[in-house]
Amino acid sequence: MFSVNQYVKARTLKEAYELNQARNSRVMGGMMWMRLGNARVQTIIDISGLGLDQIEETDHVIKIGAMCTLRTLEQRERLRKMYGGAIQEAVRHIVGVQFRNQATVGGSI
Ligand SMILES: Cc1cc2nc3c(=O)[nH]c(=O)nc-3n(C[C@H](O)[C@H](O)[C@H](O)COP(=O)(O)OP(=O)(O)OC[C@H]3O[C@@H](n4cnc5c(N)ncnc54)[C@H](O)[C@@H]3O)c2cc1C
Numbered sequence: 532m533f534s535v536n537q538y539v540k541a542r543t544l545k546e547a548y549e550l551n552q553a554r555n556s557r558v559m560g561g562m563m564w565m566r567l568g569n570a571r572v573q574t575i576i577d578i579s580g581l582g583l584d585q586i587e588e589t590d591h592v593i594k595i596g597a598m599c600t601l602r603t604l605e606q607r608e609r610l611r612k613m614y615g616g617a618i619q620e621a622v623r624h625i626v627g628v629q630f631r632n633q634a635t636v637g638g639s640i
Pocket of ligand 1: 556557558559560561562563564565566567578597598624625626633634635636637638639
């Protein structure tokens with residue numbers, strides 16, 4: 532069973548970072564994996580309000596946010612062109628589209 536004592540929706544990255552310094556805190560991504568485990572979590576930190584679900588592209592840099600879903604990664608055209616479809620191939624076997632719409636890059640790392 533998975534149980535949580537306190538839920539906090541972080542307002543800033545700094546707040547999330549500080550909350551996560553406690554050993555029994557967990558960052559909450561898509562909650563696909565954590566909820567299947569046996570854990571007692573003191574504080575669960577929701578970072579969905581921090582704008583980390585984006586992929587930012589410039590000429591030379593692609594920044595992938597921790598809350599970006601596996602599905603977003605899979606569908607990004609520039610990544611497909613740059614890596615010859617390798618990123619799509621790496622995630623397309625992971626369960627199904629509904630799952631990949633929720634599981635996050637940060638949680639997977
Ligand atoms: C039925 C099932 C089948 C699966 N099959 C595969 C498979 O075939 N191949 C594969 O590679 N994976 C597979 N997985 C794993 C799946 O890819 C991961 O569960 C998922 O990607 C984790 O992301 P999440 O957002 O759900 O993380 P969560 O479950 O929310 O979190 C997992 C961990 O990551 C931390 N975390 C979460 N979000 C962040 C963040 N944004 N930044 C930092 N830390 C964070 C949490 O604190 C926690 O410790 C499977 C999982 C399930 C449940």
